Amino acid sequence: HAAEKKDFKVAWSIYVGWMPWGYAADSGIVKKWADKYGINIEVKQFNDYVESINQYTAGAFDAVSVTNMDALSIPAAGGVDTTSVIIGDFSNGNDAIIVKGKGDVASLKGQSVNLVEYSVSHYLLARALESVKLEEKDLKVVNTSDADMAAAFKTPDVTAVVTWKPIVSTILESPDATKIFDSSQIPGEIIDMMVANTEVLKDNPKFGQALAGIWYETMVALEKDPAAKEAMAKASGTDVKGFDEQLATTKMFAAAKDAVAFATGPDVKTTTERVSKFLFEKALLGKDAKSPEAIGVAFPDGSIFGDKDNVKLRYDATYMQAAADGKL
């Protein structure tokens, strides 16, 4: 069992909503807050998002940056009780469905669609299809690595892709690319957050507090300090202009109180229900899952979705609240 400890490891991967973590580590914000709570925090960057979640699930890391859907399907379904410490943003256009030439969602019928299977892209596609009464059966999904999506779109046999920024921006530079659906049409359903191992957190609340402290100080830097933004832009392989473009479609909760409001609001619950259903249909809730409710999800107000005896994902607003109240 996780006992009180001093050394913590945080994994993050390159994505616009998580770039602050890298900046916080480089600029000393992490160290400042860790020192304040008398702990050590190592922040590790991953190029490969999936690998970072896997490492967290396997216990090599105490916290990881992840989307709500992946938090449910990977660590939670893998038996690792996980708590959402910080809700950083939700995707508000970052994820998009793009076709070559003209078209709309209904025209996807019968086409091949390239996307990263079982990722939020897959979910976005499912939601888009739902809106025009289509099903996944009506088209063909081809698993394609995100790193190669931009190049893939340039090939003649690829006609539709679902992916996220910055790849979306790169693809949209092609004159023949048309965005037909994006996450701003399902606002608040693709949530980017920092999650931590529940047990670790229970035994070491300081860790959660430090994470919140780090995050909101970095948010201030992002808003106020152009150098900070430039550093983040550079680290994500682009420039400030490109980074701003990505930020524009990301609903950042720069202020802790906004994040608390979102976390305690009703959207999270309906989203959880939708995502669970999607994951269940894809058999991603575990082999033994008999229904979308197989994995319990707890919300800040104490209510629980799904199996009360198998709660593995917990939305917790305590640390964000503490930040909002200036109690860190």
Added chain:
Amino acid sequence: MKGIVFDKVWKEYGDHVVLEQINLEIAPRAFVALVGPSGCGKTTFLRMLLGEDTPTRGAILVDGRPLKPEPDSDRGVVFQRYSVFPHLTVVQNVMVGREFEKSRLLGRLFGQSRKAAHDEAMQLLSAVGLEGHENKYPASLSGGMQQRLALAQALNRRPKILLLDEPFGALDPGIRSDIHVLIRRIWNENDLTVVMVTHDLSEAFRLGTRVIAFERQRNRPEEQERYGATLTGDLPTPAPPLGATITRDFDVWPPKIASPLPNAEPAPQPTNGKNDSALH
């Protein structure tokens, strides 16, 4: 002018003079045995005759015409090793020459012409004593049998000149004398000029109608620094290194012809050694 003529031939590799001023006339149907210490350039001499290498200076003429500058079917060759093709059976090894000739594109014969080539090859094989082995691969033959095969293979295209580079150097003494009989018979029965390099003096005198010795001109003790020794002391500029050339040239008398040698015949001594090379 018939036969092979070496006219003031030099061979150098960079600074290293291998052969120096070779003047030589080889009569048609001669059996020339070439002897000389290791590294003196015997193989180089043969390579030039093959057309594999060209003289640095001088010219080589065959029947009055300059030598073709690449190996061709008018000159057959047998090396000490690697002469036969390991992926072909014995009879295929012999036939292949005819196939090269008759089938420019495929290098393979079929039907009637194949049968003719096969029969011809079988005759040659029986001439060299390999009947019954025709479907084996060379690797399963002994060294002596492989060299017989190489001979049969070389003879198949009826070359005018047969070049042998220590063909029996790797064989046991017993097997060697058997094959000596064979090569004499072949030479007797065909219109063939033979040039054979050998390490073995007794072999040279037993087989050759003419024995030619190559040597570096300044005799240096065996197994000494090879070229350094030529750079002698007190000359202001180093003396140019010396190449090998013909130092002795015997006509073996009486010129041997016909009749296989008896197996145990003692090595003949040179009865009429002359020390003049043919063109001097």
Added chain:
Amino acid sequence: MKGIVFDKVWKEYGDHVVLEQINLEIAPRAFVALVGPSGCGKTTFLRMLLGEDTPTRGAILVDGRPLKPEPDSDRGVVFQRYSVFPHLTVVQNVMVGREFEKSRLLGRLFGQSRKAAHDEAMQLLSAVGLEGHENKYPASLSGGMQQRLALAQALNRRPKILLLDEPFGALDPGIRSDIHVLIRRIWNENDLTVVMVTHDLSEAFRLGTRVIAFERQRNRPEEQERYGATLTGDLPTPAPPLGATITRDFDVWPPKIASPLPNAEPAPQPTNGKNDSALH
């Protein structure tokens, strides 16, 4: 009981009998030359004497004790090739035996003891005529020099028995007779029993005090199917294949000792051939 004794030794590889019923007693200080056709088991015989291989049946005794079942420093060896270490210079090749002996862990000597080993090696090198070459690597030596080096290296540990497997098989005739002189001198000057395998009968008679011939018992024509021939026709069960054994055993008379052979000495004929093997 002194010397080397082979007591009813058989050697088989699976079904294939290589050596059959070898009975032999080799006196101390003998120089035994072993001859026989290729593949008859001469190397196998030597390997058993080395301890590299063990007899299938029978026993080998040295000075009355069973032979150590692995090569060791009481038996020196020189092979036709690969005897010396290519990564060591000439003098290091000779010294290394002493280094193995004196420095169990590092296999290297330093300071005074190194100097002693070095001096000793230089003496041996001058004995085999390699002074002045001590800092070269073997690859830059000629074949003859490499075999001299292999001899010096083998002698450095002062073995009681020296085993030679066609040590001069790959050398030119001229170089070969030089080294014959050397090996005779070494044998004369040391308390050494020599067993030498050779293909060359004249070499055997020139050097050996005793010449032993191995042969397969049923003589089959050279270059025939080797083992198939033993499975003769109409027997209900196939006859067991035959191994080679001692067919002749000459004491060369008068037993040769001392005095280097003159370079051009003609091959001595066996003056007193006996056909009994020592233990029969």
Added chain:
Amino acid sequence: MRAINIKPNRGWHVLLACIPFLLVLVAYAIGSSLRLAENPNDKLLPGFGAIAEAVKQYAFTEDARTGLYLMWSDTVASLARLLSALAISAVIALFFGIFIGMLPLARSTFGPFFAVASMVPPLALLPILFIVMGLGEASKIALIVIGTALKLIRDIALRVQEIPREQIIKAQTLGASTWQIATRVITPQVLPRMLDALRLEIGPAWLFLIAAEAIAADSGLGYRIFLVRRYLSMDVIIPYVIWITILAFVMDMALRWVQGRAFPWFAGARAS
């Protein structure tokens, strides 16, 4: 007796050979049970039961949606890619290898180029490959071909140059043209040696296959591994990896067998 002279007999040999495999199994079993004791849902080192369960599901149960046995359809898809890529690679390499190894002019022209090109990391140039070949089977096969053919070419060119010069001269004295030397002397001798070179490329070929399938595919062993990697299903990945290892090993043995069968002269020629 010196350690160097101790030789195990047949029985001991088999016994000894099993030891490291057993050790790995035991180490895995211990590691797995330790992790499972801590978190019964741990996915990193699943127990043997869970692995057997996954194998049953993937190899012996029809997939509900497609009606296929996933492991077999993945195997078929991957092997089809791998084998056709290796075949193409072999043909290209045979052509260029003989061309370069045999003709001094070709060697001068292409030798340095292939020496440099074989150092290019092919994965990094995937985008260009996609444009040229599209995203379908062609580009996957092309990736494997590029990853293996350059090595093969250099290898075959070397083997061609190892053919004793004596044979080339002999062929010429038998009247062979360059074309005849290529087709009747060099090619048949290089073929069995190419199989040796090909065996060395089986490992890299699998690597590139997995990489290609990870990038864009809807079936294949590499596809499946990368897909289930998303939720760390080591219970699927481990049997898939073992299966790939077995396949690679069998291919290696098959090539050796073919070599012995198709080129009966080769064993003897190589030994001498």
Added chain:
Amino acid sequence: MRAINIKPNRGWHVLLACIPFLLVLVAYAIGSSLRLAENPNDKLLPGFGAIAEAVKQYAFTEDARTGLYLMWSDTVASLARLLSALAISAVIALFFGIFIGMLPLARSTFGPFFAVASMVPPLALLPILFIVMGLGEASKIALIVIGTALKLIRDIALRVQEIPREQIIKAQTLGASTWQIATRVITPQVLPRMLDALRLEIGPAWLFLIAAEAIAADSGLGYRIFLVRRYLSMDVIIPYVIWITILAFVMDMALRWVQGRAFPWFAGARAS
């Protein structure tokens, strides 16, 4: 004259060697200008000017924040990983290779295991590797080591077995123990041959380095390539790939140079 007998002289050799490189350049230039004519913003085949611009920015402009020249710091990071991995690989392989090649007992025990293990695709086992080795440099180095050492071990074991038996016997008749044979006879002879084997592993080592850096790193040539790949910045990827090729080529030449220098006896011994 037969094509096989035509040999270019020195000058022609150099000229001919340039042709394929020029052809690739020209093909690229044409492809690039065609695409750029169609879409001036095309990123797939950037013009030479754009590439030069990117090189200038990455290799010759200080990064504002860190004060580093990105291409150089990437190179240092990658080379540090690669070289230390190759060094570790060489040491491990030398030890096991000699052990297995020399002792029949060790050969029986580990031979089959390494034969099978070398067929395992290491990339598929990355997650386990990361858990065991952590995410730092160790796991990247470990991936390269695993990817290269197994081949090296088998290669070295083969080379050890190629040392003529005569030498081993000779050493024993000179009184050498197994340990002395290993240290004074086998190791020094295997070292230069190991360099040959190592040269063959440079390519795979880069492959594994790039794969490792693609997953978790914050610097390195492979990291950068994968980072900018999202933006399809071929203007950065292409010079990086060329740079990697050059580095690999230089490493190859360096190993050859070391081989000639450190083992003066080897060239002669190999020729004979």
